[in-house]
Amino acid sequence: MRTRSKLALLAVAAWAPLSAQALNIFACEPEWAALARQLAPGAHITSATHAYQDPHYIEARPSLIARLRRADLAVCSGAALEAGWLPALQQRAANPAVQPGQAGMLFVAEQVETIGQVEHVPLGAGxxxxxxxxxxxxxxxxxxxxAAVLSQRLAQVDPQQAGAYRSRYLRWSLAWQQRLDDWRQRARPLKGQRVVVQHSTFDYWWRWLGIEVVADLEPKPGVPPTPRHLNALVAKVEQNRPLAIVHSWYQDPNSAHWLAERTGIPVVSLPSTTMAEQGLETPAELFEYLLQQLLDAHHAD
Ligand SMILES: [Zn+2]
Known part of the structure; x- marks a missing residue:
C-alpha cells in the first residue's frame, strides 16, 4: 500500500512538469479544435465558437481574450471569416506568438486553396x-x-515533439484515406442531386459530393432571407425538385420551413462543424453524420 501511494506520488511528480508545458491551442472554430485534438492529444485546446454560433459574427468577450493571451498556437479558417472579431482579440490579447505572420498564427485558407476567389468584388454584391x-x-x-499543414505548424511551435506530431499525422492520414474511399463509394447515389441552401457554408461539401446548388435562401451572400426573395424562389424550387432545403444548425430555420411548406421539399438541418455534445467529436464523425443525413433524405425521397 505504501509503495503504491509512493508510486502514485512519483507519477504525479513526473506528470507535473509535462502538463505545465502542455501546448496551448486556441481554435477559432470547433473543427480546428477537433483536428488539433487528433494531432496533439496532449495539448490544452479550446474553441472560440461552437456549432450553434455563426462563426462570421461573435463577440470579442474578455474570456476569449484571456484564452488567446495564453495560446502558443491559434488555428483559424482565415479568408476573412473571422475578420469581424479576431483582429480585436489579437490586439487586446497582446500575445506576440499569435499575431498575423507569426508561426503561432495559422490561417488554414492561406495554406489550402479556396474556391470562389474573385479579383474584384462588385459593389453591392453582399x-x-x-x-x-x-x-x-x-x-x-x-x-x-x-491536417498536414497543422501538424507541420505544431512541429514548428513545439519542436521537441516534432517527431511525435509527424508520426501521429501519418497514422491519422492513413485512417483518413480509408474513410475517404468509403465515403466516396457510399456517396455515389447523391451525385447529380440538387439542393437549396442558406449561405455558402457547405459549398465545398456539395462540390465533393457532386451535388448542385439550385438556389440560396440568402438574396446575397451574408444577407438574411427576405420575403420577396423567398417568394421568388417558390417557382424555381418547384421546377428543380431538389433533394432538400438545407440550413446550418446555427441558422434560423424559419425561412427553410416557409419554403418547404410551399414546395413540399423537405428541410434538412446540418451541423457545419463538430460538436462533442452531439456525438460529433471528430472531423470523421462530422462527415459521417453529414453523409448519412443526406443519404437518409435521398432514400426517403
Ligand atoms: Zn460564410
Missing part, C-alpha cells in the same frame, strides 16, 4: 470575400491537407 469561400473544412480532401 458579403463576398476576395480570398474565396472560407468554409473549406467541409471538404474531406482539404481537411486532410489542413
Amino acid at each position: 458579403d463576398v470575400h476576395p480570398e474565396g469561400n472560407p468554409h473549406l473544412h467541409l471538404d474531406p480532401e482539404r481537411m486532410r491537407k489542413a
Whole structure:
C-alpha cells in the first residue's frame, strides 16, 4: 500500500512538469479544435465558437481574450471569416506568438486553396470575400491537407515533439484515406442531386459530393432571407425538385420551413462543424453524420 501511494506520488511528480508545458491551442472554430485534438492529444485546446454560433459574427468577450493571451498556437479558417472579431482579440490579447505572420498564427485558407476567389468584388454584391469561400473544412480532401499543414505548424511551435506530431499525422492520414474511399463509394447515389441552401457554408461539401446548388435562401451572400426573395424562389424550387432545403444548425430555420411548406421539399438541418455534445467529436464523425443525413433524405425521397 505504501509503495503504491509512493508510486502514485512519483507519477504525479513526473506528470507535473509535462502538463505545465502542455501546448496551448486556441481554435477559432470547433473543427480546428477537433483536428488539433487528433494531432496533439496532449495539448490544452479550446474553441472560440461552437456549432450553434455563426462563426462570421461573435463577440470579442474578455474570456476569449484571456484564452488567446495564453495560446502558443491559434488555428483559424482565415479568408476573412473571422475578420469581424479576431483582429480585436489579437490586439487586446497582446500575445506576440499569435499575431498575423507569426508561426503561432495559422490561417488554414492561406495554406489550402479556396474556391470562389474573385479579383474584384462588385459593389453591392453582399458579403463576398476576395480570398474565396472560407468554409473549406467541409471538404474531406482539404481537411486532410489542413491536417498536414497543422501538424507541420505544431512541429514548428513545439519542436521537441516534432517527431511525435509527424508520426501521429501519418497514422491519422492513413485512417483518413480509408474513410475517404468509403465515403466516396457510399456517396455515389447523391451525385447529380440538387439542393437549396442558406449561405455558402457547405459549398465545398456539395462540390465533393457532386451535388448542385439550385438556389440560396440568402438574396446575397451574408444577407438574411427576405420575403420577396423567398417568394421568388417558390417557382424555381418547384421546377428543380431538389433533394432538400438545407440550413446550418446555427441558422434560423424559419425561412427553410416557409419554403418547404410551399414546395413540399423537405428541410434538412446540418451541423457545419463538430460538436462533442452531439456525438460529433471528430472531423470523421462530422462527415459521417453529414453523409448519412443526406443519404437518409435521398432514400426517403
Ligand atoms: Zn460564410
